[in-house]
Amino acid sequence: MRNMTMKWKFAWALLPLAGMLFVSSCQKPAGKKKSSEGALNTSSVAERVYVKPGEWDEYYAFLSGGFSGQLAVHGLPSGRLFKIIPVFSVDAEKAYGFNEETKPMLMTSHGFIPWGDLHHPDISQTNGELDGRWVFVNENNTPRIARIDLRYFETAEIIEIPNSAGNHASAFVTENTEYVVANTRFAVPVPQRDIPINELKGNFKGVTTFVKVDPETGRMNIAFQLLMPGFNYDLSHPGRGKSHGWMFFSSYNTEEAHSLLEVNASQNDKDFIAAINWKKIEEYVKNGGGKKMKVKAAHNIFDEKTQSARTEWITEVTMVDPREVEGAIYFLPTPKSPHGCDVDPSGEYIVGSGKLAAQLTVHSFSKMLKAIEEKKFAGEAYGVPILDYNATLAGVVENPGLGPLHTEFDGKGYAYTTFFISSEVVKWKLGTWEVVDRHPVYYSVGHLMIPGGNSRKPYGKYLVAMNKITKDRYLPTGPELCQSAQLFDISGEKMQLLLDFPTLGEPHYAAGIKADKVLDRMAKIYPLEESGHPHVTKAEKETKIVRKGNEVHIYMTMIRSHFAPDNIEGIKVGDKVYFHVTNLEQDFDVPHGISMIGANTSELLIMPGQTETFVWEPKAPGVYPFYCTDFCSALHQEMQGYVRVSPKGANVPLKITLDDKPIGQVIEE
Amino acid sequence: MKTLGRILMAAAGLLTLSLFIYPMWRIDLSAPQYPDPLGMYIHIDGLEGVEEHDLQNIDILNHYVGMKPLPKPGDMWEFQVFPIVVGAMGALALLFALLGNRRLYLLWFILMVVLGALGIYDFYLWLYDYGTNLDPHAIIQLTDEQGNPLHYVPPLLGYKQLLNFEVWSYPAIGGVLLAVGIMLSFLAYIIAGRKK
Numbered sequence: 013m014r015n016m017t018m019k020w021k022f023a024w025a026l027l028p029l030a031g032m033l034f035v036s037s038c039q040k041p042a043g044k045k046k047s048s049e050g051a052l053n054t055s056s057v058a059e060r061v062y063v064k065p066g067e068w069d070e071y072y073a074f075l076s077g078g079f080s081g082q083l084a085v086h087g088l089p090s091g092r093l094f095k096i097i098p099v100f101s102v103d104a105e106k107a108y109g110f111n112e113e114t115k116p117m118l119m120t121s122h123g124f125i126p127w128g129d130l131h132h133p134d135i136s137q138t139n140g141e142l143d144g145r146w147v148f149v150n151e152n153n154t155p156r157i158a159r160i161d162l163r164y165f166e167t168a169e170i171i172e173i174p175n176s177a178g179n180h181a182s183a184f185v186t187e188n189t190e191y192v193v194a195n196t197r198f199a200v201p202v203p204q205r206d207i208p209i210n211e212l213k214g215n216f217k218g219v220t221t222f223v224k225v226d227p228e229t230g231r232m233n234i235a236f237q238l239l240m241p242g243f244n245y246d247l248s249h250p251g252r253g254k255s256h257g258w259m260f261f262s263s264y265n266t267e268e269a270h271s272l273l274e275v276n277a278s279q280n281d282k283d284f285i286a287a288i289n290w291k292k293i294e295e296y297v298k299n300g301g302g303k304k305m306k307v308k309a310a311h312n313i314f315d316e317k318t319q320s321a322r323t324e325w326i327t328e329v330t331m332v333d334p335r336e337v338e339g340a341i342y343f344l345p346t347p348k349s350p351h352g353c354d355v356d357p358s359g360e361y362i363v364g365s366g367k368l369a370a371q372l373t374v375h376s377f378s379k380m381l382k383a384i385e386e387k388k389f390a391g392e393a394y395g396v397p398i399l400d401y402n403a404t405l406a407g408v409v410e411n412p413g414l415g416p417l418h419t420e421f422d423g424k425g426y427a428y429t430t431f432f433i434s435s436e437v438v439k440w441k442l443g444t445w446e447v448v449d450r451h452p453v454y455y456s457v458g459h460l461m462i463p464g465g466n467s468r469k470p471y472g473k474y475l476v477a478m479n480k481i482t483k484d485r486y487l488p489t490g491p492e493l494c495q496s497a498q499l500f501d502i503s504g505e506k507m508q509l510l511l512d513f514p515t516l517g518e519p520h521y522a523a524g525i526k527a528d529k530v531l532d533r534m535a536k537i538y539p540l541e542e543s544g545h546p547h548v549t550k551a552e553k554e555t556k557i558v559r560k561g562n563e564v565h566i567y568m569t570m571i572r573s574h575f576a577p578d579n580i581e582g583i584k585v586g587d588k589v590y591f592h593v594t595n596l597e598q599d600f601d602v603p604h605g606i607s608m609i610g611a612n613t614s615e616l617l618i619m620p621g622q623t624e625t626f627v628w629e630p631k632a633p634g635v636y637p638f639y640c641t642d643f644c645s646a647l648h649q650e651m652q653g654y655v656r657v658s659p660k661g662a663n664v665p666l667k668i669t670l671d672d673k674p675i676g677q678v679i680e681e
Numbered sequence: 682m683k684t685l686g687r688i689l690m691a692a693a694g695l696l697t698l699s700l701f702i703y704p705m706w707r708i709d710l711s712a713p714q715y716p717d718p719l720g721m722y723i724h725i726d727g728l729e730g731v732e733e734h735d736l737q738n739i740d741i742l743n744h745y746v747g748m749k750p751l752p753k754p755g756d757m758w759e760f761q762v763f764p765i766v767v768g769a770m771g772a773l774a775l776l777f778a779l780l781g782n783r784r785l786y787l788l789w790f791i792l793m794v795v796l797g798a799l800g801i802y803d804f805y806l807w808l809y810d811y812g813t814n815l816d817p818h819a820i821i822q823l824t825d826e827q828g829n830p831l832h833y834v835p836p837l838l839g840y841k842q843l844l845n846f847e848v849w850s851y852p853a854i855g856g857v858l859l860a861v862g863i864m865l866s867f868l869a870y871i872i873a874g875r876k877k
């Protein structure tokens with residue numbers, strides 16, 4: 013009874029809102045045409061995405077930030093943005109790539125690179141189900157894979173992939189997170205060498221990489237690389253259940269064109285999905301198979317203990333010619349430049365979305381095994397057996413729409429495919445291949461994501477479509493508009509559009525997980541006692557200033573609402589001053605920041621128990637203030653200090669004080 | 682009934698000794714910014730945060746109004762003396778149970794009531810000093826409507842609003858066990874006196 017009353021209250025409260033929406037839609041400025049979603053049912057839809065103030069969303073959604081290089085954390089069903097995790101691009105707000113601790117994270121074989129293109133997040137799995145420990149993401153431009161640790165929601169590791177270019181078919185994980193894969197979108201000479209571009213065909217290679225993930229620490233290491241024909245490898249998904257042990261990669265440009273690809277790579281009637289039995293290759297490598305190859309690639313690790321990143325260099329990889337491993341690789345012909353390559357929750361169906369095809373092609377894993385056994389080959393490409401198209405075909409979805417890209421599954425026997433050109437999501441049934449529902453999206457959808465969609469157990473409640481174009485969907489912001497996500501309820505027979513929300517950069521793929529799977533393990537602070545940062549200061553009395561020639565290191569602390577020390581003298585023009593700043597707080601959600609006038613770097617934003625370092629090179633004598641940049645307390649505005657800078661060669665002694673009393677130690681080396 | 686009296690008296694002793702494991706008292710502080718309240722346990726030999734860093738966090742907040750940092754075990758004689766008194770009284774209860782003399786039960790009961798009252802009085806004195814003996818250079822110095830400096834004495838028992846904090850003060854499990862133990866000693870005295 014009580015519930016009934018509550019519901020009624022709600023309905024009445026929302027009626028005026030619905031009325032307002034109706035009125036406002038009548039008053040749209042001229043030229044703004046109203047989309048199909050009318051005021052009908054607005055209140056019941058609003059209720060389903062409304063998360064009351066102070067309440068939590070049911071799911072975390074990790075949306076790729078595309079060319080921003082970062083990973084956005086949203087809540088579902090509200091769509092609210094919680095955090096932007098810096099991964100492949102510098103972030104001045106969080107000092108990522110600016111402070112001494114995180115600069116090594118962006119090191120590559122080409123040197124420090126401040127930007128990346130982040131495409132496909134995938135959450136770690138145990139027994140084919142999401143375990144909420146890590147998110148893996150790929151970088152497309154300078155081939156890399158990053159691991160985000162969901163205890164801290166911070167980037168923990170970045171590994172560069174050698175012999176690759178355009179790391180697009182990545183960073184998908186196998187069902188026990190044994191491997192995370194990387195595959196190149198651009199064929200290149202391997203190893204790189206000076207060669208005429210028009211000699212690509214037959215000379216360039218596509219290198220597939222299997223990165224082993226340590227089951228305890230998550231630490232990544234390149235296990236082996238496969239030297240594949242020089243096609244363009246686009247996307248990938250792992251086998252699961254019965255097909256566990258296999259990995260499927262879509263490819264285009266099997267024509268091996270090197271110019272005007274929009275025409276020249278669209279000639280073949282069918283391209284391939286490569287099916288790779290990684291368990292066989294693993295065994296082969298274990299028995300000494302493969303050749304060692306010299307490479308140079310950066311492996312950047314953020315050490316939890318020292319709170320600092322370091323770069324280790326990868327100098328050698330094991331390169332395997334997969335043709336030398338019996339039964340390890342087959343090509344499945346798939347019409348017209350397949351993009352998405354998606355495996356259903358049972359592991360039986362592999363859906364190939366030929367971008368230019370008028371149909372969706374679904375391969376059967378068990379038929380594939382049978383075709384291999386019965387040697388139903390239609391030929392070979394560079395020595396790799398091509399399976400007979402009809403022998404592996406499970407079915408086709410006829411005329412589903414234009415420009416199919418990606419498919420996800422609800423775990424209830426249905427698949428959902430995005431269509432870029434006809435701008436819609438289409439729901440169809442596995443097994444009967446019939447289309448059961450379709451819904452327009454606004455506009456030109458790329459990936460879609462069902463939380464848990466890339467696992468044995470999708471949650472099957474919501475679907476997020478990620479769109480490349482928004483046109484008139486939001487208040488315009490000049491020529492550059494936001495990109496967008498759209499949330500659908502897929503719990504019923506028909507998909508229902510619930511919500512539009514703008515996204516960071518271009519959302520390619522996303523991954524979603526029930527929040528409680530992540531919350532259990534989350535850190536609230538960095539325990540100060542456990543800090544092994546080489547420049548940590550664990551108490552105010554341990555602060556110090558150390559001069560080594562013209563290098564000065566200041567070990568400073570921050571706690572509500574002061575720095576210690578907050579007056580520093582004896583700095584000279586020409587000095588290189590390192591501020592090693594420790595936040596002594598051990599309370600949840602009490603960060604402090606610090607910035608220095610004229611410092612050619614970003615602020616530091618320091619969480620409780622963390623130590624971070626910035627460098628300042630004063631250029632002229634004077635007295636310069638620094639202050640706390642994060643409104644930390646009632647006396648935040650008072651959280652400030654001064655550094656006195658004397659001329660070069662002056663003999664002002666080093667001095668650090670708090671409240672005019674000497675604090676800590678002064679050391680001249 | 683003599684045996685039952687002895688058992689009850691021995692239980693009173695054991696419950697008293699439980700103070701070496703369990704805290705006597707608990708004070709919780711919650712504010713809008715502290716949806717998970719800060720809290721401290723008062724043990725016979727020192728203070729302990731309910732969560733690992735609560736004592737430090739209470740000190741950080743209290744320094745704004747000039748309250749002294751919470752005492753460490755070495756800062757107060759009570760934390761030296763209480764364990765001795767509690768240990769002695771616990772041992773005495775066990776000894777009395779062994780002797781089985783009901784008048785000694787009564788004696789123990791009276792002693793505990795007196796000591797308990799003194800303890801609570803001492804606790805009040807400390808709370809009063811903690812809440813009123815403020816740093817004259819405190820960052821925030823507030824006065825009431827009459828212009829008198831505002832004080833921050835936490836409640837001895839129950840609820841009080843101190844600035845933006847709601848403060849609750851109540852016996853913790855050790856305190857409850859002690860109270861039960863004292864009542865049991867009186868019950869032991871009554872029961873041991875009954876014939877059959």
Ligand SMILES: [Cu+2]
Pocket residue numbers: 572573603604605640641642643644645648651
């Ligand atoms: Cu601050």
